[in-house]
Each structure stands twice: as structure tokens, then as C-alpha cells.
Amino acid sequence: MLPMHRAISTAAVCLALGAHAGAQTDQTISVRHLQEPGTDMRNSHYVSNRPPLEPSRLIKLPIGSIRPQGWLAHQLRLQADGFHGHLMEISPFLDTQGNAWLDPKGRGERGWEEVPYWLKGYLNCAYVLNDEQMIAEAHRWIEGALNSQQDDGWFGPDEGRTGLATKLRGRDDLWPNMIMLYCLMDYHDVTRDERVITLMQRYFRYLEKLPEDKFLVGYWPKIRAGDQLAAIHWLFNRTGEDWLLPLAEKTHRHTARWDEGLIDWHNVNIAQAFREPTQWWVQSHDDAHRRGAERNWTQIRQMYGQVPGGMFGADENCRPGYDDPHQAVETCGLVEEMLSDEILLGLTGDMVWADRCEDVAFNMLPAAFTADMGALRYLTAPNQPVSDAENHSPGIQNGGPMFLMSPHRHRCCQHNAGHGWPYYAQHLWYATPDNGLAAVLYSASTVTARVGKDTEVTIEQQTRYPFGDTVRFNVRLAAPAKFPLYFRIPAWCDDPGVRINGQVVKENAQPGQLLRVERQWADDDRVELTLPMQVRVRTWEANHGSVSVDRGPLTYALDIGENYRRYEDAGAQNKELTDAQVAELNRTWPAYEILPAGAWNFGLLPEEPIRVEERGAVAEGSPWTPDASPIVLWAKARKIPQWKVDQHGLVGALQDSPAFTEEPVETVRLIPMGAARIRISAFPVAGSDSSATTWTEPKQTFRKQFNVSASHTHETDTATAAADSIVPEHSGDRVISRHTFWPNKGTLEWVQASFDKPRRVRSVSVYWFDDAGDGFCRVPASWTLSYREGDTWHRVATTDEFGVYKDQFNTVTFEPVYSDALRLEVQLQDEFSAGVLEWKVE
Template sequence: MNKKNQATKKLKQAAAVCAFALTAFGAFAQDKITNVKRPSTKTANTFYTGNRLPLQPLSFVKLPAGSVKPGGWVLKYLELQRDGLTGQLGSISAWLEKNNNAWFSNDGKGDHGWEEVPYWLKGYGNLGYALNDATIIAETKLWLNKVFESQQPDGYFGPKLSPNDRKEIPDLWPNMLMLWTLQSYYEYTNDARVIPFMLKYSKWLMNVPDEKLLKTYWENSRGGDNLYSVYWLYNRTGEKWLLDLAHKIHRNTADWSQKNNLPNWHNVNVAQCFREPATYYMQTKDSNHLKATYNDFFLIRTLYGQVPGGMFGADENARRGYDDPRQAVETCGLVEQMASNELLVGITGDPFWADHCENVAFNSYPAAVMPDFKGLRYLTAPNMAVSDSRNHAPGIQNEGPFLMMNPFSSRCCQHNHAMGWPYYNEHLWMATPDNGIVAMLYSESEVRAKVGSGKGTEVTLKQSTHYPFDDKIKIEVNAAAATNFPLYMRIPAWCSNATISINGVAQNVSFEAGSYARIERKWKQGDVVELTVPMKLQKDVWAKNKNSVSINYGPLTFSLKIEEQYKLMDSKKSAIGDSKWQANADQSKWPSFEIYPASMWNYGLLLNDQPLEQQFEIVKKSWPTNNFPFTQDAVPFMIKAKGKIIPEWILDKNGLVDLLPQSPVQTSTKAQNIELIPMGAARLRISSFPVVK
């Protein structure tokens, strides 16, 4: 080849390189990557049902039930639920016995039928939708068919069981739960019976005089759940009289907007009902209503929540002076708090609620349930060295065996636990007002959603991660045609130096902790986004609780590893009074356990002024082959630390971990190596540590 031809060839090659570079530059130039505190609500999502005017626009819109396909440890948890309590309660709980059940009759009559059926059904059905489980979906429909049949000519449906002091109006609290069950069912099936059924019942509610509406304790406290259903129905029908009903329900619901006070201090009510003012804010647009929800959240935690794990020590009902981390919270309270957070992130757009949801989901909730999901604890505390059947009152507000693992630990939590992980899975991804999608709660999963302009394009986004046990989240795009839409990714508040790469190219954009990365581009098949949220050790000091400390790594809080000794108990003998077995249930398949410490638990942490990285060693382990990281042996990493025994810190006369000693604690015992494991994997745990010298 002569020099002229060689030169021509090199010019062509250079031109090709330049053309490729310009194409690549043009593609990158089209990308718009920004850091936003909240999504703009100036537009509304055209594919998914958000708030209809005049309601305040939603910041994020829940996708229909069944849109998110779980993977990883969330899938494992859902499978454990299916094979454990959630999936099998219908055959063992007397409250779910169909014979003579007021929920399974066509006239609302029966000798039992209160909150248990809808409590269970709203999680059980959503579990079926998440797993696409034909058996669960069919059983859910069987119950709901009876609910449809129970509607009376005046619009009322369900049991006619009345409170003792009011015969003319049935208790409306269970019906609120059943409405939520119907809403999810409609999202999954589009069953044409649901909307007219709910409208007819809503007209019945409109005809109930104010002086008779929501007057008993549970329905009065929890009217916000009914309020949410009214808005759900309005958004799908546009019936303006429903907004009048919303005003009526709010004014007859307990006042959760009081300054420095709550209507009551029942732990489940607080976790569930504090969101009511923010729900009503969607209609009034009065910032005072929104502020009231935030005020309620911080009030309970200022008084009783100076502890790790995101919750507060109320036992069943909070009491002045009982705020040590040995005080507990119901399993009902845990799942209700998660549900509140999931709703509030949609209403407000505030990533705080997603952060807090993860705090409860990762640190408090897993240890409230047995690893096989065949037993749970009524009460779980950040500091508990014994989980037995003893009556620990008055140290614990409840009288009974409320600290043990039992399939029938209580009539409420036994059924209400069902919604925890199914609802969590549904909120891993949400739609955005600008026809995009947000990765809200990180977990291995796959979502199918419609995005973009015009008639939209259906895309599938696959998320791969071991979060919260890893700091990398990968999202792969599956789209039949190149499509322009925004993808949001939440930047947790604990992460100050998150980074993003697109198709392997690092993006030179900084992201504020507690915000969202918004990536708008023309996405094509095979595009990959990788978010890294570097985790580091952090220390919380609980000054209002004896200067105790807790240790965090990313979103995980760590507890002392206490060797656990399980003692098999008779489930029938240890069940509390309002828990009942079906007559033919095989109780041997549903054991109860007491858990005792087989190693010392009364350690204080030995800390100094050096950086935490120099005081603790993080030891990483392989990912568990069964995809379940919430047991002592399976946790993917642990922390090596130094501690000292505090001899005087023992179990008190009620059998509870004694009150925290004031830190710093002077002790002459020898410094020892101790291990810390993620709090969610510690069914016995010390999570608030005294500091020792």
C-alpha cells in the first residue's frame, strides 16, 4: 500500500473515531443528571392514578399491586411468609375459621368476625399478588366474594357485631381494613364490583349522623385509614361528594394535631394514626396539618424513642418514666410504622420517610419474627437478653407471656404482621409525576411500568443488589424501543458521597445526602446504571438515655452477639387468652420457643476519641446461599469491638435487662474482644450500649 493510500486510510479511521466520539458526546449531552430534594409536582403522571384535583398532587405514586417482582432476601422473606404464618393462618387460627364467621356469611352474622380476617387478608392477598401465587389469590377472592355478598341495600357490609355500648351502628374499624384489602384486589384484578361497592358503602357512611360516627376507641383513633380509602375512591371516580365525606371522617376522628400531646399513647395507634393529619393535608393544603404529622413523629420519639431501630418504647401503652431501651413495641406497631412511612413518602416526597422505613425494616422488624416465620413476638425491644414466657409486668406494661416466640403470641399481631413485607415490596419502586420511576427502597427486584410521553412505553427495570449488606445497586433497563424518561434514585441521609455511573462511565455530579438523583435520558435496551452509596461507621449518642451509644454501618444498626439457647414450649399452653387454635390444627407443626442467653450480655463498649475505623474492625463474609441474611450465622458481616463486663448491670426483679447505667461507667473488669452483628439478626440483643472506661 503506497503512502497516499495509507494516509487516506488513516484519515478515514480518524474520521470514524471522531464520528463515534461525537455520537457518544451527543448521547451524553442528552443526559440530564440533577440532584433534587423533591420531585416537581407541576405535572401529573398520566399512566397511574395519583391525586385528582383539587387534592394536593402526590410526589410519588404507588404502582398497582403486582407490579414489582421481588428478588433476593425480600423474595426469601415472602416465601417464608407463604410457607409460614401468613400463608397457613387460615387453617390454624380460630379467628379465621370459616364456619359461622361473620366475614364468611352473606348477611354479616356469626359468632366471630372482627379485625382478624381483614388484618390477615390485606397482607395475605398482597403476598399472593407479589408472588403471583394462584392458591393465595384464589383464597383471597373466596373471602372477598363473601364480602361483596354481605353488602346490604343501605350500603353497609360485613359483620354486624356492635360495641357493647352502641347497638345501632356496627364497629367500623374492621371495615376500614377490608377497604384496603379491596383496593389492592382492584389494583391487581380490575374487578368491576369494587368501585360501586365502595361507593355504596361511602354513601352509607354519609348518612350516619356525626354524633354516631367513629365514636368508639379503635375506630375513633384510626379514622385516618378510612380517610385514605375515601381519597383512593375519589381519585378513581371524581365523585365530589366524597370530599364532603372526607371532611366528615376527619372531624369525627381523634385529634392527631394537638400541640405536644397525642389523643392516646397506644403504640400501634401512634405508629398508624400519626399520618392522619398529613393524609387530610392532601385536601386542605393547610401546612399545619402536614406539620402535625411530623410533630407527632418527633414527639413520641423525644419522649420514648431515644433508642436505636427507629421505634419507641411503649410496650402496649407508653408510660411516663418508662423510656429505657428495654421497653418494647408490638409487632403490629412495627409493620404499621413501615406502612405509614411508605404512604408518607408518596404524599410528601420527603426521602426521610423512606430512610426511616428502612431503619425499622432492617433493624427492628426481622428479629420480631422467627427465622422460619412460624412464630413471632408480641413485644420486641432494642435491649432484651431474655425472650421467655414469664409475666414481666409491671416492667413491661402488659401482663402475660409477651416476650416469647409463639405462633399465637396475640390476636392482633398474629394476623396484622402479614402486611409488613408485601407492602414493603410494593414500594420498592414508585411512579413519578413526570412519567418516570423512582427506585425508592433498595432491594433486588424487577418492576414493569409504563413511562415516557404520549401513550407511553412499557419498560422493565431490574435491580441487582445485596443492600443493605452491600453499598452497590445496579439497575438494568429492558426496553423494546429507546425511550426518554426520568429515573430517580434515592440518596440516603446517612450517605454523603454517593456516586453514579451509566454504562460504566462515571458521572461527574455530586449528590446531597437525603435527596434524589434524577437521570433523564433516552434509555435503550441494555443500559446499566450503578449507584454506589459508600457506608461508614457512625455512632449515635442517646444523651437522654444515660449517654448510651449505638453503632451503625450505613443503614444497619449493630447489636452485641449473644449466643441464643432455644427452649421448645407447648404452643397451646403458652398462648395468651385471646389467641385460639382451630380444633383440627396440628399444633406440633407450630412450636413456641423461649430464648435464653448462652453467653454474657452485660457488656459496655470501650470507646476512645480515635476515629471509629480505628476502634472497630468490619469483617465481611460470603452472602448466604439461602438468600436469608437475618440470622446470627448467616449475616454477611460483623464488627469486632472491645468491651467490658459491667457486673452490676443484671436482670432486674421482673426478669428484664436492668435500666441502663449512666455512661461513662467505671469498671475494673478486663477488656475483652466482643462481636457485634446487625440488629435485625439478633433475637436477643443489646443495641444501646453503656460506655465503659
């Protein structure tokens, strides 16, 4: 059940505080603790929700108001200097030659999501860093979008636009424009360029006129239309034009029914779209819609997120039975979750979204990149003791090198992951309805904003957070001014402390609340917030009684030791590069496998004391490395010999705790989860008495019927899947591994079974892959079967039909042959590819 959204303490606590030297000698102070800011006022300095929308609980400050310092500023600089800041040199999708996003008529290539995905992060990183060179490059692409508007209001790539993961074409696909609207809104926030307002007004008039059957058609637009809803409300709050609200209702009505629950299992869709009901609550005022985001967030974690790190297992999609901590989530999913939390924090004022945002930002996001942000991986898991280029499907859903740290692949994440840290930096502070400021995500920074009756204040925040427990604020004012400051009390903090100019402020703020302090502030006033961090062991009862170790907002992982091995991966997405270009990209932008340097199969002894080692100040560089972490923990543990890598190359699934072991007790080093790119963070409990469970070693291999090869296999699939003895549930089964000929369409292909020695065969059964509804694979147009005799292939003799039916084995019986190889010759349908899920030979 959600907490009530009301003030807990309605009576102000009035104190008289002696001021520091140079300030007034007496101050009256009002202190309250709240669940959320009140809404009886509307901020008079910054744009917030206007009636009839729900009042904004927290208001995002203009970009540039907040300047990060310390490790966060360094992280943003690493991003700018890393692969994302140089993606124009790496990604073929950002080639300016013939790029549809730069063409005034929207003609050309590469007109789908990749450009706006990249620009969203690149633009905001440039703004937060105030990097003039980056800003100029970003504005070139913004100008392309602004100059592309057509007479009827459409903007961006036009007829012929398509993408790798969609079957929509041209204007039917509204999804890429939703992303570009974010870029344009952020650009307007900085420049106040009225062309953005005009473009959005004309574009939304275009959408207003679209017939119902042409509005938000297709998978991605319908699933993610909460982003369009946000843009409509953004424009309404700036223009007050009433016609926008029916368009917002039309958008919600055509959006996938997230207001009814989880209606899709794709990890990025969930992280991005679970919030849509609460976005709609702003207009509907229906409390059930307000609760919708919380319900969706809770449901997915109950089913697939009983793990540390704040996310859930969906290594493309959530799959029944795949809920172990070795299941992973996309880097896209991480940054979209953070943005959703930041948006919901503003809409609801509920501090739970700040806690959840920090959980992902600190414990998952740093580890999705190399420490220098020169590469990223597609998938990151709470338990991941290897990060290599191997195919781990179907243990994880996607085939291919999903764990490889590479700047050259992982297309969607490669472009989209850049908005995580810039947006985080922009949401450290919010304005409040009563013309105050709220510090909600703690990090060294300065904020400059209008407060009170129209006074400019600058507040410097000094802290080692999330490694240290003290946050100091120094107020800078030209003249004294009265206004409120709010401070978030994290959900994990039981005993916060506040001092103003050295004097204790007593107010019984509870975890998860806001502390509101209103007074006449003067130049050089100082606030010290103490958030004591205790080491706690969290038990995941629903995941075999495994445990994780927390200190404050950080979860800690086993320091396994990391061995980096360079991997040549340039050209993975760009097949037009010359050998010389590939060699140069491999030299300047290397990819890496990360292999374990030590044992990882430890069970914790959580009843034993855990020692905290404080290693000094946060270094100038990134603290998200095993050696640079300012805090490490030392715990007692014992190895569990049966806990090994499984047949898919993943850490074996957890079994019930306590796990029986007779191995000696060892002291192990735990480091912040975000600093561990290979890690164990969900531990079994080690036990040695009769109540402990003796674990079973995971299977090391699947039963392969024969060797399989094919004329072509997509890089994320495997031909071996056709002979792994795993029977699919249906032709669209995405839980198991598969073979496909993708992206080949309409071609003649083959799949071959090779036996160790000749055998007598008389029938084959083939189960075709078909992802109708959201993909381009279909059962083939036709197929035949041949057997090898010497160096010659012969067709089998049969009167049976060569079936092309979905959701079943297609069996052909023929006159027996004696051969060492069989070959399926497969004619693909025009405009479609095909694949094989399973092939039986008898």
C-alpha cells in the same frame, strides 16, 4: 424544623455520555438533585391525586409491577410457608364455619378485626409471590365481603358484631371495615373488579347519611379514622365524584385530634395514626397539616424513642418514666409504622420517610419473628437479652408471655403482622409526576412500568443492600425512550457515586435527597449507584449517654448467642381444641423461648477501632440470623458487673455513661440488629477512670406482703400484683401490674391472702381496678371479707361499709382475728369484670 420542600438544584447539568456498544453514540443527560419530585405535571399512566387534592409527589405502582428477588423474595416465601400463611389452620378467628365475614347478611361470629387484619397481609403476600393457591384462598374472603353489602350500603358483619377489645357492637364499630377496605382496594388494583368501586360508593353514601352523633363513635374508629380518609381519597381519585370530599372532611372532623399533637399513647395507634394530619393536608392545603405527621413522629421519639431501631417504648402504651431501651413495642406497631412511612413518602416525596421505613424494616421487624417465620412475639425491644414465656409486668406494661415466640397467641399481631413485608416490596419503586420512576427502597428486584410518552420499561435491580453498598440497574426497552429516573440518597450516605454505562456522573447530591437523571434510555443501559457505608457510633445523650453502632442503614447488636427451648402453647387462644389437636399443633407449629447462651452485660469502648468482616454474598436463605449475616463487626468492650436483670426479669435500666468497670477488655461480635432476636443494641460506654459512674445493681425483688391466689386471673395479669406494695395513681392505672378476673363478668369471685404463719389482723384496704372508658372492668357490685379458722371460713365482724369507690383505698376495720388466711369475696357487676390493684392488711 422540617427541610424546605423544594428543588435544591434548579439548573440541569448537561453532560455528553458515550454509550455502550450497540446503543446510540451520544446522549444528552440532565442531572439534578431534589428534595422531592416536582408537581408541575401529573403522571399520565397511573392514578394519582386529582384536583383539588394536592398533587401526588410519588405514585404507588400497581401491585405486580414490582417483583422482589434475593433475600426479600425469600422472606416473603418464608411468610407464606410460615404461620401467617397457614393461620387458617391455627387461629380460631379464621374458622369459616359461621364466620360473619363470609355470611351474605353479615351474621355469625368472629366479625371483628382479625379476619381483615390477616387478609390484608395474606392477600398481598399472595399477589407479590403470584401464588395461585394463596390467591384463590384470599379471593374467597374477598368474595365474602363483596357479597355482604346490604340494601342501605352497609357491608361486612352486621348487628351483633363485637370484639375482644371493644365495647362497640354492630354498626357502631366502623374500625374493622376500614381494614377490609384496604383489602378491597388492593384486590381492585390487581383485578380491576368494578364491584369494588360500586361497593365503596354505596358504603360511603351510607356513611354520608350517618348522623353526626353516630359517625366514628368509640375508641378505635375515632383514633384510626385516617385509614377511612385514605380510602375516601382513593375512591375520589378513581371516580372524581365531588360528594366524596365533604365526606372526607366529615371523617377528619370526627377523627381524634392528631392534627393538634399526640393525643393517645397506645403504640399501634401512634404508629398508624400519627400520619393523619398530613393525609388531611392533601385536601386542606394547610402547611401546618403537612407538618403534623413530622411533628408527631418527632415528639414521640423525643419522649420515648431515644433508642436505636427507629421505634419507641410502648409495651402497649407509653408510660412516664418508662423510656429505657428495655421497653418494647408491638409487632403490630412495627408494620403500621412501615406502612405509615410508605404512605407519607408518596404524599410528601420527602426521603426521610424512606430512611425511617428502612430503619424499622431492617433493625426491628426481622427480629419480631423466628428466622423461619414460624412464630412471632408480641413485643420486641432494642435491649432484650431474653425472649421467654415469663410475665415481665409491670416492667413492661402487659402481663403474660409477651416475649414468647408463638404462632398460637398475640392475637392482634398474630393476624396483622403479615402486611409488613408485602407492602414493603410494593413500595421499592414509585412512579413520578413527570412519567418517570423513582427507586427509593433498595432491594434486588425487577420493576415493569409505563414511562415517558407510554413506553414499557423493565428495570432489574441487583444489590446486596442493606449489607452491600452498590446498587446496579439494568434497563430493558423495546426501543429507546426519554424519561427520568430518580435515585434516593440515604440520609446516612455522605459521598454517593453514580455511573451510567461505566462513566461517572458528577452531581453534588446531598444525603436525604433524590438524584434525578433524565436522558434517552436504550436497551441494556446500566446505572451503578454506590452508597459508601461507614461504621458510625451514635450517642443517645438523652438516654444516659448510651451508644449504638451503625453501618449504613443497619444498626448492630451484641451477638449474645441464642438457645431455643420448645414451649407447648397450642390452645392458648382456642379452648375448644381436643387434646389430640393440641398435641398435633404443638408438633407442627411449635412455640419457642430464646435464652441467652453467653454474657450480655458489656459496655463498649467506642474510641477503639471497629473492624468490619465481610463474609461474602447474601445467602440464598434469610440473612436475618446470627450465622447468616453477610456483614459482622468486631468491637472492644468490657463487662459491667453491676448491669444485671431486674426484678421483672428485664435487662436492668441504663445508668449514666461511662460506666465504671475494672473488667478486662474483650473483643465482641456485633451482628445486624434484625438478625439478633435477643440483643443489646443500646450500649453503655465502659470507663475506668474517676469520671466514670459506678452503677447500682437493679432491685431483684419487690416487697411482697403475703401470698395471693384467686378464683381466676387473666393470663396477662398476675394475682401477685395485689400484694406488691406498689400504690396505684388511680383505678385505671396501667403503669403498674394488676390482677383482674377478666373475662368473667357478673360472677362471684374471690381473692385470697395466705400468710406464712397465723397473724393478728384488724383491717384491710382494697384498691379496685376500673378501666371505664376503654375497657370492661369496673369496681365490683359488692364484696365481703372472711378469715380462715382451721378448714372453715368465717365472715369478719364489722359495721364498716365495704366500699366500692374508685381512685382510693376502700378500708374496712373489724374485730381483730387471728388467722393464716383472709379472703375477699367479690360480686362482679352484671356485664362487667373487676380486679384488684393493691391490698393492704393490718
